[in-house]
Amino acid sequence: MGIIFKKLNRFLLILILMGTGIIAERVGLIEYVIDPNEYPFIIIFFWQHLILVVYSMAIATIIGLAVGIILTRKRFKKIAGVVMYIISLGQTIPSLAVLALAMSFLGIGTKPAIFALIIYSILPIARNTLAGIIAVPPYLVNAAKGMGMPAWRILLEIELPNATSVILTGFRVAMIINIGTAALAFLIGAGGLGDLIFSGISLMRTEQLLAGAIPVTFMALVADFLCEILGLLIVSKGLRLASEH
Amino acid sequence: MIKYDSVTKIFGVGKEAVTALDNINFTIKKGEIVVFLGPSGCGKTTTMRLTNKLDTITRGSISINGESIAEINEVKLRQRMGYVIQEIGLFPNKTIAQNIAVVPRLLGWPRHKINNRVDELLHMTNLEPGLYRNRYPAELSGGQQQRVGVARGLAADPEIMLMDEPFGAIDPINREQIQDEFLRVQSKIKKTIAFVSHDIHEAIKMGDKIALFDNGKLIQYDVPEVILTRPKNKFVADFVGADRALKVLGLMRVSEVTNFKPQNIIAGTDNAQTAHKFLEENDFRYGIVVDNNKPLGYVTLKNLKYENGLVIDVVENYPHFEEKSSSLRDVLSYMLMHTLMTFCVVDDNGDFIGTVSYNDIQRAVKKSYSDEAEKDWKEV
Ligand SMILES: Nc1ncnc2c1ncn2[C@@H]1O[C@H](COP(=O)(O)OP(=O)(O)OP(=O)(O)O)[C@@H](O)[C@H]1O
Ligand SMILES: [Mg+2]
Numbered sequence: 001m002g003i004i005f006k007k008l009n010r011f012l013l014i015l016i017l018m019g020t021g022i023i024a025e026r027v028g029l030i031e032y033v034i035d036p037n038e039y040p041f042i043i044i045f046f047w048q049h050l051i052l053v054v055y056s057m058a059i060a061t062i063i064g065l066a067v068g069i070i071l072t073r074k075r076f077k078k079i080a081g082v083v084m085y086i087i088s089l090g091q092t093i094p095s096l097a098v099l100a101l102a103m104s105f106l107g108i109g110t111k112p113a114i115f116a117l118i119i120y121s122i123l124p125i126a127r128n129t130l131a132g133i134i135a136v137p138p139y140l141v142n143a144a145k146g147m148g149m150p151a152w153r154i155l156l157e158i159e160l161p162n163a164t165s166v167i168l169t170g171f172r173v174a175m176i177i178n179i180g181t182a183a184l185a186f187l188i189g190a191g192g193l194g195d196l197i198f199s200g201i202s203l204m205r206t207e208q209l210l211a212g213a214i215p216v217t218f219m220a221l222v223a224d225f226l227c228e229i230l231g232l233l234i235v236s237k238g239l240r241l242a243s244e245h
Numbered sequence: 246m247i248k249y250d251s252v253t254k255i256f257g258v259g260k261e262a263v264t265a266l267d268n269i270n271f272t273i274k275k276g277e278i279v280v281f282l283g284p285s286g287c288g289k290t291t292t293m294r295l296t297n298k299l300d301t302i303t304r305g306s307i308s309i310n311g312e313s314i315a316e317i318n319e320v321k322l323r324q325r326m327g328y329v330i331q332e333i334g335l336f337p338n339k340t341i342a343q344n345i346a347v348v349p350r351l352l353g354w355p356r357h358k359i360n361n362r363v364d365e366l367l368h369m370t371n372l373e374p375g376l377y378r379n380r381y382p383a384e385l386s387g388g389q390q391q392r393v394g395v396a397r398g399l400a401a402d403p404e405i406m407l408m409d410e411p412f413g414a415i416d417p418i419n420r421e422q423i424q425d426e427f428l429r430v431q432s433k434i435k436k437t438i439a440f441v442s443h444d445i446h447e448a449i450k451m452g453d454k455i456a457l458f459d460n461g462k463l464i465q466y467d468v469p470e471v472i473l474t475r476p477k478n479k480f481v482a483d484f485v486g487a488d489r490a491l492k493v494l495g496l497m498r499v500s501e502v503t504n505f506k507p508q509n510i511i512a513g514t515d516n517a518q519t520a521h522k523f524l525e526e527n528d529f530r531y532g533i534v535v536d537n538n539k540p541l542g543y544v545t546l547k548n549l550k551y552e553n554g555l556v557i558d559v560v561e562n563y564p565h566f567e568e569k570s571s572s573l574r575d576v577l578s579y580m581l582m583h584t585l586m587t588f589c590v591v592d593d594n595g596d597f598i599g600t601v602s603y604n605d606i607q608r609a610v611k612k613s614y615s616d617e618a619e620k621d622w623k624e625v
Contacts, residue, residue, distance in 0.1 A: 143334030146297055146407075147348050147397075148323030161338040236338035238381030 024210070032207040041196075046215050048191035052110065052182045053219070056117035057175055064122045064174070065167070068129020069155065084127060091123045095181045103188045113182070113190035120181055121174040128170025132163025165235045165243075172227040179220045183212075247273040247296065247405065247437065251305035254291055254461075265291045267461040268305070273454075276435040280448040283458035284484075289441045290331075292458075293407050296439065297323045309405070324351055327398030327406040331413055331441070333390050335382040341367070341393055342378040348401040366396040369430060388415045392423065399434075406438045412447070424450055445485055449473070449492055457481055470496055474613050490610055491574055499576060500569040502609045503590050505599040509533055513541050513557035520556045521549035533589065533600065534560045540589040540597040566591045569598070573606050 024030050032038055067087070071080040090098075098116045106112035136159050144154045160167075183194035196212025199205075254266040266288045273279045281289040294300040296307055298319040307314050314322055327348075335344050342363045349359045367374040370392040382390055391414055398406055412420045412427075424447065431438070442448050448455050449469045457465045457472065465477045473489045473496070476482035485492065509529040511520045513536040524532050524546055534541040534556055542560040552559050567576055567588045576588060580603055587602040 137332075137334075139330060139332040139334045140336060142299070143328070143330045143332075144336070144347075146299055146323055146328035146330065148320045148325075148351055149347065150320055153351075158336055158338075162336075236381075238337050238339065238383055241381050242337045242383035244383075 027210065028207040029210050032211055038211075042211055042215070045191055045193045045195055045212070046219075048110075049179075049182055049185075049193045049216070049219065052113055052117060052185055052190060052192055053175070053178050053223075056114045056121060056182075057178055059114070060118045060121035060174060060178075061125055061171060063118070064125025064170070065129050067122065067126040068133065068167075069160075071126075071130050072133040072159075080130060084130065087123050087126055090119050095120060095184055096187070099184055099188055108189035110185075110190045112188055113185035113192075117178055117182060117185070121178045124170040124174040124177070125167070126170075128173075129163065129167050132166030132170075133159050135166065136162045161236055162239065165231060165239065168227060168231050168235070172224065175223050175227065176220055179216065179223060183216055246275050246310050247439065248308045248311075249292070249305070250308065252292075252295065252302060252307060253304040254288070254295060254300065255303045264461050266295070269463045271456055271463060271466045273437055273439060275437050277453040278431065278438040278440055278451055279454045279456055280452035281439060281441045281456050281458060282443070282445065282448045282452075282484075283464075285443065286460075287458040288461045289443075289458060290409055293409055293439060293441060297326050297328060297407060324348055324401065325403050325405065327400070327403040327408075327436075329394050329398040329406070329408040329411045331410040333387075333394045333414060335390055335393055335397070337382050340379050340381055341372075341385070344382070344393060345397045345400050347397065348403075352401055354401075362400060366399060369399075370396045371426065372396075388419045388423065391415055395427065399436075402434075404437060406436045406440075408438060409441045410443070411440070420447075427451075445492070446495075449496060457484065459484075470613065490614075491577075493610060493613055494577060494606070495572050495574040497573040497609060497613075498569065499567050499571045499573065499590055499601050502573065502605040503569065503599040503601055504605060507533060507600045510535050511544070511556055512536060513555065513560065515556045517549045517552035517554055517556050517559065520544065521546060521552075524549070531587075532556075533587075533597075535597050538596045540566065540591065543587075563589055566595070567601055568592075573601075573609070576601055577603075577606060 033042065067083070070076055071083055076083075093101075095116070098119055099113070102112035102116040102119075106115055140158055140162065141154060144158050149157070182192050183197060185192045186195040186198065193212040193216050196208055197216070198212075200207075200209030200212060249269050249271050252266055252269040253264070256263045256265055269288075269292065271279075281292055283289055291300065295302050296314070298314060302315075309317070309322075309325075335341075336347075339347075342360075345363045345366055346359045349362060354362070363378065364374040367377055372389060372392060377385070377389075377393075382393070385393065391412060395408070395411055398408065398411075412423055415423060428451065440451055442451070452469055454467060455465075455469055455472050456463055459480055465472060465481050470493065472481065473485055473493045476485060476489075482489075508527065509524065509532045511523065511532040511534055513534050520532060524530075531543050531545045533543050536557075540563065541557065542562040544556055544560055548559040548561065549556070563585075564583050565579055565588065567579075567590045569590060569592070579588065580586060586604075587600050589597055590599045590601055592598050
């Protein structure tokens with residue numbers, strides 16, 4: 001049964017690929033992509049998009065982790081609720097408004113775009129860091145403390161490793177949101193694949209729209225896959241075994 | 246040595262204040278196991294957490310070898326004390342070796358020394374190092390995890406061990422075994438140990454002394470025999486249970502009541518009629534048959550009466566022989582099971598060294614209680 005299903009799956013996949021190929025040909029996508037006047041732009045937009053995502057994610061991760069960690073320290077536990085609420089407000093503002101806001105004091109270009117993307121990506125990371133660390137069983141921390149582990153080591157050796165998979169889920173969500181939102185960055189002059197998509201829409205050129213949309217989707221899928229791999233690399237085998245039980 | 250001097254712990258303030266410990270005074274001597282015993286919420290864990298400064302003392306002081314813990318840096322203090330928590334608390338993200346190595350690493354031991362120590366401890370706790378070193382806690386049974394928990398506490402060879410119900414998660418059969426193992430280890434390493442338990446059997450078995458708590462007060466602090474034979478008040482008597490005479494027996498060894506020179510010994514090669522005459526003349530109801538220092542069994546007058554051959558032809562076997570170190574509780578149980586009033590005591594080679602009888606046991610129990618009664622009287 002399983003084997004038949006697998007074969008069928010593969011067959012369907014081939015069918016879909018062929019179908020997409022035919023559609024791509026029909027709408028003129030292939031022609032567009034190999035056009036020497038067009039494809040350098042696709043590559044440039046792709047790079048712009050990638051750079052927006054990588055930079056903003058790197059900074060958002062640092063800030064998100066820091067906020068999450070600080071809010072789980074004894075001294076700040078009391079204000080954790082309030083701070084998370086404020087951060088989550090950032091998420092409820094529509095992405096366009098955040099971009100507009102960023103532009104209003106950072107001008108146009110890459111800088112405000114990255115700034116807006118950071119604001120947008122901090123929440124899932126901070127929230128999951130907080131939740132992940134809180135979910136570490138208190139007796140583990142108690143044991144570590146009772147054995148004479150200093151607080152910073154408890155954080156690095158016990159709390160963070162045991163919270164890694166939850167944090168990673170937050171990171172993944174942030175990354176997907178980020179890649180999608182970065183498509184709006186062209187509105188404030190930061191370029192990216194959004195340029196192709198939106199001009200494709202306004203010019204009613206399907207092939208141009210697809211030349212932007214497909215790489216964005218591709219980027220999101222690859223990012224998701226990389227997160228999966230990252231999980232295998234940084235989540236301790238002991239924890240994966242424990243969750244299987 | 247750990248000295249508790251008028252230790253009081255109050256959690257919370259004002260109306261919500263809870264007195265968890267109320268003016269506790271006692272001393273754990275070097276090399277001793279003291280079991281903290283008592284009903285839930287009586288303050289056992291709190292006493293332990295005050296000792297390694299996980300909680301702070303409200304009034305009074307605790308000192309270690311004469312030095313008040315208030316003067317000692319808390320991280321340094323904890324690294325000097327092995328800590329085994331009730332929940333086992335192995336770190337799931339670390340391998341068994343890494344778990345055991347936590348404190349040695351904190352202390353900055355060189356790597357090869359840590360590795361040797363890990364293997365040594367795994368051996369000691371009956372876990373094959375080659376097999377278990379690189380496993381994760383999730384791959385071990387509860388009992389194995391608990392062993393690792395104890396090994397982790399012992400890792401840096403601390404002078405003091407704080408063990409909060411270290412064998413709580415193990416089923417009764419394996420618990421007996423791990424307790425025996427631990428006592429064997431302790432007889433070599435001679436740590437000063439505070440050991441929390443809520444199980445009176447465990448307390449009697451493991452404790453050189455028992456500290457019995459109730460509602461934040463230390464009710465009685467004494468060796469197990471005294472707790473059992475001379476409970477200070479009704480609470481203690483109820484806590485140790487109505488079967489405390491049996492528990493006293495559990496503490497006594499066969500060697501304490503062995504009759505090393507029984508008179509009713511006959512040889513297997515004796516003529517049955519001669520033996521019959523010997524027993525009858527000395528007013529013995531039965532004889533113990535010993536050949537070449539090995540106990541063969543016993544014969545009764547009835548067995549011998551109509552037998553013309555040798556004693557060995559009518560000998561009845563003992564279902565079981567006792568060792569000097571067996572507990573009297575077990576012996577009594579065998580007596581009840583086999584309706585036999587006497588058993589032979591043998592040494593490691595199976596050679597006969599004496600007998601243990603029901604009457605001897607009864608006399609010993611009576612004596613342990615009357616000794617205490619006498620002491621009572623003198624103190625008054
Ligand atoms: N952090 C705390 N805040 C307030 N009260 C506490 C705290 N820790 C312990 N207590 C109280 O102190 C008393 C003693 O608690 P403790 O944990 O020492 O009991 P225990 O003897 O270890 O009980 P158990 O056998 O159930 O583990 C209890 O009444 C408990 O409710
Ligand atoms: Mg407790």
